[in-house]
Amino acid sequence: MAQGTLADDIRHNLGNLSPAERKVARVLLANYPAAGLETVAAIAARAGVSAPTVLRFASRLGYHSFPEFQAALRTELNARNASPLSLYEAGDSTVTAGSTSELLARSSNVLTSAVGQSLAETPLHDLESAVALLCDPKRRIILTGGRFTHLLAQYLALHLMQMRDSISILPDRDVERTNVLAQLSRRDVVVIFDYRRYEEDKVSIAQLTAEKGGKVIVFTDTWLSPVAAHADYVLPSRVDAPSPYDSLVPTLAVIETVVALCIAALGPQAHDHLRETETTAHRIGLV
Numbered sequence: 001m002a003q004g005t006l007a008d009d010i011r012h013n014l015g016n017l018s019p020a021e022r023k024v025a026r027v028l029l030a031n032y033p034a035a036g037l038e039t040v041a042a043i044a045a046r047a048g049v050s051a052p053t054v055l056r057f058a059s060r061l062g063y064h065s066f067p068e069f070q071a072a073l074r075t076e077l078n079a080r081n082a083s084p085l086s087l088y089e090a091g092d093s094t095v096t097a098g099s100t101s102e103l104l105a106r107s108s109n110v111l112t113s114a115v116g117q118s119l120a121e122t123p124l125h126d127l128e129s130a131v132a133l134l135c136d137p138k139r140r141i142i143l144t145g146g147r148f149t150h151l152l153a154q155y156l157a158l159h160l161m162q163m164r165d166s167i168s169i170l171p172d173r174d175v176e177r178t179n180v181l182a183q184l185s186r187r188d189v190v191v192i193f194d195y196r197r198y199e200e201d202k203v204s205i206a207q208l209t210a211e212k213g214g215k216v217i218v219f220t221d222t223w224l225s226p227v228a229a230h231a232d233y234v235l236p237s238r239v240d241a242p243s244p245y246d247s248l249v250p251t252l253a254v255i256e257t258v259v260a261l262c263i264a265a266l267g268p269q270a271h272d273h274l275r276e277t278e279t280t281a282h283r284i285g286l287v
Contacts, residue, residue, distance in 0.1 A: 009061055127233075219255075
């Protein structure tokens, strides 16, 4: 099972830290996870605190020493950078020899738990704020995903298109994509799906959106895409699966929840838009 990240631990403990220790926390979160692998002296200098403060910070999180903190971070990074091949070769997959019925039982246990935990761990503030952006009629919504997750971006986009206007998928072709990104403004909300083996262009898209004054929502895994450092709202999900491939089933459950919340927030507007969509589809023979 994927566990919470050190970044999660740091955020949850902010209220228990001294003002100087919170400076250390902010430095680490601002460039997570790379900053955590620097020397104590380097982190202290960047935070403007003493070296003992950095050591006390690690102790506050339950580590006996800073090397122990960094060892935990390296372990997390190994999981963060895992691929289906590395998981298969390491034997981390829950697939073992057995009957089909046994695999079905394992799948049920793994996926049910992952969905339940993902929904329980979804940050309420980020979820509500993301829904508010997605339902703001003054905003244009642009969605994009990765190798597999572009399917989820399309899935959410197709639902939102039936509820409101100004929904689009970031084009794949270079000229069209560049044109859309060049025209980003404060009106835009860019929704990014990015999971481990993260894609560098997603960070660039998030940075560009922020520079233009737009908002960024990222759907990601529990290790957090690098996009999270530039996002306004982060919606993480577990990726536990009965195979070496990360499961997107928990993310789909979060998307379904977002859709339900959007319908509730838009109210009659969503109903009217859906009715108009259905009427148009009938007229052109699509349904």
